[in-house]
Amino acid sequence: MEGYPKSQDVSPVAASNTSENDLISGLREKADWAYRELISRWSDKLYRLSLRFLKRQEEAEEIVQEVLLKVVEKIDTFKGGSSLYTWLYRITINESLMRLRPDKGKVLVSWEEGLPQYENGIHLQEFSDWAKLPDEKFAEKEFQQFVQESIGLLPDDLKTAYLLRDVEQLPEEEVCKVLELTKPAMKNRVHRARLFLRKRIEAQYVR
Amino acid sequence: MSVKHKMIRMMFGLMGLPTCEEVEQFAYDFLEGQLDPYTMKAVERHLKACKNCQRFITAYRKTAAFGKTFKKPSLDLEFKQRLFEFLIHQRVS
Numbered sequence: 052m053e054g055y056p057k058s059q060d061v062s063p064v065a066a067s068n069t070s071e072n073d074l075i076s077g078l079r080e081k082a083d084w085a086y087r088e089l090i091s092r093w094s095d096k097l098y099r100l101s102l103r104f105l106k107r108q109e110e111a112e113e114i115v116q117e118v119l120l121k122v123v124e125k126i127d128t129f130k131g132g133s134s135l136y137t138w139l140y141r142i143t144i145n146e147s148l149m150r151l152r153p154d155k156g157k158v159l160v161s162w163e164e165g166l167p168q169y170e171n172g173i174h175l176q177e178f179s180d181w182a183k184l185p186d187e188k189f190a191e192k193e194f195q196q197f198v199q200e201s202i203g204l205l206p207d208d209l210k211t212a213y214l215l216r217d218v219e220q221l222p223e224e225e226v227c228k229v230l231e232l233t234k235p236a237m238k239n240r241v242h243r244a245r246l247f248l249r250k251r252i253e254a255q256y257v258r
Numbered sequence: 259m260s261v262k263h264k265m266i267r268m269m270f271g272l273m274g275l276p277t278c279e280e281v282e283q284f285a286y287d288f289l290e291g292q293l294d295p296y297t298m299k300a301v302e303r304h305l306k307a308c309k310n311c312q313r314f315i316t317a318y319r320k321t322a323a324f325g326k327t328f329k330k331p332s333l334d335l336e337f338k339q340r341l342f343e344f345l346i347h348q349r350v351s
């Protein structure tokens with residue numbers, strides 16, 4: 052069995068710049084090595100992203116399979132104008148969000164509940180002191196679960212921007228390209244997601 | 259409208275500093291170091307004078323940072339091998 056070297060945790064652009072064109076030609080020719088390269092280069096990243104949305108391992112695996120199948124089937128329709136990663140990320144996000152739809156029986160929380168209140172531009176409420184919250188808390192399983200659940204409550208647009216930027220740590224330019232957003236619009240979404248999460252964590256853990 | 263808030267607002271205004279609400283709007287760029295030097299200084303001076311915004315920024319910074327502490331699971335090799343075989347199988351030549 053051929054080994055799959057662990058993909059490196061670097062920016063997807065940097066990871067693929069070396070020979071993205073070669074990979075695309077290889078996929079067009081339906082070459083074994085190109086399929087293998089596609090998997091070793093992208094499957095872990097797409098799996099992780101999908102897992103953030105869906106939480107269940109099996110579902111995220113299915114998404115990876117669907118996305119890569121779509122890519123090899125539709126590679127002829129892929130336009131060289133954008134990068135392969137933009138395309139891969141977009142399909143993964145769309146497929147994951149579609150998968151989320153059916154069990155949308157959950158209560159929708161308004162992200163606006165995270166917004167600080169002002170009077171005349173001055174804070175109306177007093178914030179709690181997060182210095183009391185030890186950094187080790189962030190590593191605790193229960194805490195991470197609470198945050199994951201909170202992320203799940205965000206509307207899709209804020210959730211997606213937050214996951215790409217703060218969790219997957221994509222550079223700003225790449226988040227903008229994947230989501231087709233201007234920089235201010237992207238920042239605004241990430242900002243609102245952070246406000247929402249800040250508020251929930253504070254209510255739960257910091258008094 | 260409370261007198262206290264009006265006073266604080268006036269104080270920031272006189273010192274040429276942003277309001278708390280503006281500090282919040284600058285928070286993302288402040289963290290990224292993307293503010294112009296003049297605004298950066300003004301936000302820092304506001305923070306020195308406003309305990310509540312200090313707390314807000316601390317919390318905001320931690321909230322922004324913990325995303326990267328999430329686990330980074332990978333697919334196992336057997337799955338990748340099966341995936342490879344699946345794609346090869348689906349291939350129409």
Ligand SMILES: [Zn+2]
Pocket residue numbers: 174277278281304308310311312
């Ligand atoms: Zn303030």
